[in-house]
Amino acid sequence: MHENSEADAGNKPRRMDSLIRAIADVESRMLSAGPPVGRRTLLKGGALWAGAAAAGAMLAPKSLRAAGYPVQDDPMKEQGRAIGLDGGYGSRSQFETVARYPFPTPNPFASFSLSPLAESRGIIMPSGLHFERHHAGIPNIDPASHELLIHGMVDRPMKFTVEELKRLPGIARILFIECSGNSFSEWKGPLFKTVQTTHGLTSTSEWAGVPLSTLLGQVGVKPGAKWILAEGRDAAGMTRSIPLWKAWDDIIVAYGQNGEALRPEQGYPLRLVIPGWEGNCQIKWLRRLKIGDAPFMTREETSKYTDLLADGHARQFSFVMEAKSVITFPSGEMELPGRGFYELTGLAWSGKGTVRRVEVSTNGGMTWHLAQLDQPVLPLAHTRFRYPWRWDGSEAILQSRCTDETGYTQPTRQALIAARGAHGRFGSLYHFNGIQSWRVRTDGRVENVAA
């Protein structure tokens, strides 16, 4: 029993008056010792506090800082780690090893990594685990060197620094991003084993930035303009054409992710966020937007990122990621320890808006049941669904299907292949949104199957 512990007697309230005044003095000295407070501080005020954090850490015993933080057998009998020893930026427990899975492509500069969906429990993916797709590696950009140029069919071509963008009216939205190649292997069959490898090319973050419409208002778009070329500042010079109407609607020029700056893998210091559309058009390390009257027919939208159909035609500019869902627990390579109660849970989303309902089947689609959705359901974001299930020990095929606000329902794999074709060099790669099937074997093992 520790109900009357005096462990933090060193910080007694009765001393608070004088303490507050002493601390105010410390704060003043730290602030006055910092860099001059000017425009740079206005927009990057955090640097002050990095200094302050260092000052705070100096109050801790030197021996403790050097000694590391051993696991405590009985943490109630010895004090834990003192505050401020992490440089003011925390890290996860040494016991946590969940990781992105870097796909072993032959070229590690043109590759991707997948988010650990099996471990997710809500809808937010931590920035350190957000999926990646790079065409020529991850640039390391000094934000002070970075500008966004907007030109082409505009009245006033303009360049914006990152600091200038941060001063404009902002917006923050919780949104999913999905690579159009997510689940690409499922066109062929259940070759990959886990939900991380079959579905991990999607993640949800809170994205913060400036509505692109605001910037278009500043440069003045000329009559007849219909498309935007977006170009990234990477060695691939990644470029896509985007319809102008979408920019007037909801595109964000983002500088923030999950409460801090974009991560380097996500386009630091600037990227496009295009709600509901395929990831490859949401250009990272964004440096240039050119306004034109027609699509620019870049490599990425001619030789790549098109969808060849069975009749030989190709879908082009297939931007929208259609309704999709997947059960993340249980999922491939897990093993149920025995019969009894399990909560099936997973993620659902739609590039066309809000998830209206998710249904779950435990018998390969013969019967379907409504799943519960975590509230509130956010438009164009992952939605967490849950379904209570009692496993009787017999073989089961677990499936989920999503219906979005337009009434569209995620198709079966067979129906999707019948409509789009599974053949060809390119047609088989993108926009797989068929129903995913996990088989629970009688021994409890869970495996990917094409049911």
Place this chain on the structure above:
Amino acid sequence: MHENSEADAGNKPRRMDSLIRAIADVESRMLSAGPPVGRRTLLKGGALWAGAAAAGAMLAPKSLRAAGYPVQDDPMKEQGRAIGLDGGYGSRSQFETVARYPFPTPNPFASFSLSPLAESRGIIMPSGLHFERHHAGIPNIDPASHELLIHGMVDRPMKFTVEELKRLPGIARILFIECSGNSFSEWKGPLFKTVQTTHGLTSTSEWAGVPLSTLLGQVGVKPGAKWILAEGRDAAGMTRSIPLWKAWDDIIVAYGQNGEALRPEQGYPLRLVIPGWEGNCQIKWLRRLKIGDAPFMTREETSKYTDLLADGHARQFSFVMEAKSVITFPSGEMELPGRGFYELTGLAWSGKGTVRRVEVSTNGGMTWHLAQLDQPVLPLAHTRFRYPWRWDGSEAILQSRCTDETGYTQPTRQALIAARGAHGRFGSLYHFNGIQSWRVRTDGRVENVAA
């Protein structure tokens, strides 16, 4: 112009069929080389992928792994960092230095750190920047050694491992937590200078776990039970009494934060999350819940965490954090570079539910204007507000006030002090939710004032 770049020719779609099969083989080998897939894997499947990530990293040239990642003057002319060199868990840019501010209390084991609100742009605070409050340091707990005991007035005392809790029906909610001591210095006056030091003891995260009501259903609560003692597994044995009705309503036994496990500073591997209530009762490193028929009168709710009023009585069990808001931009110690347009922005919240409206004044409260709220407004979470302002160069006092769904409006500092008193040893410390005032001087400097 890079519209026809061939930078990732190494990953051509035409080779994808054979590539997919080759990769499926790699995945199979990695999975079979891992630990046996059993109960442990079921609930900690991420370990598999940590191994996979290491395997992926080995595909990158050794020289690159060793060399570090220099800043690129022209990132369009050289490839960036290869994928998978971060161990599958990304980190922020070297140019980002925003940090928590560890408060320089005399005892660094009984201390707190404040979130960098001035840098926040949405509502989510990254786990590494979430505010901290520790009474005896941060324990380093092996989750395999950790159990939650529920006993007292119950039919079946039970212990739960973390893995057992994860198997139960879950919940995830985006919620603010605020230390009851947030803004404590403002009872005295504008002694602290920045919004991080005046208001940084609150942060919003997505919390995931099990409804405490589910656990109470399992143990069976005896008639007459009305209170819960919650005890943490830290050297302070931090303990608080919590009314049982709140547990039936919405308390969460949380194991997850922002899409991954709780951070050590936030109670890894288990904590209480009590929506809308003061942080100190949301016990971290949670080890024990004892059900009783009366409050347990722990040190934390008798000598501390009470609010002495002017008439000598004290408010006790003052759990709810009432409606509050603060302008984060501009805020103390910033400097406006000149007259012209600024978007005032900040955070508002209420422990009683949803923020109904936020009003902004730029003249010290003489006139008020409705601010715009980022949608959707989530109950019991931070709400981002924005207000467009044209600064004419004259002195201005910037204020915000929050009204919640109950109709309660955040009071002025003077009204709050008149109602609660600013005197005494304890009465002046907790539950300050008065309107915050920032003065913009004619030279553009922004400072904390008691307007």
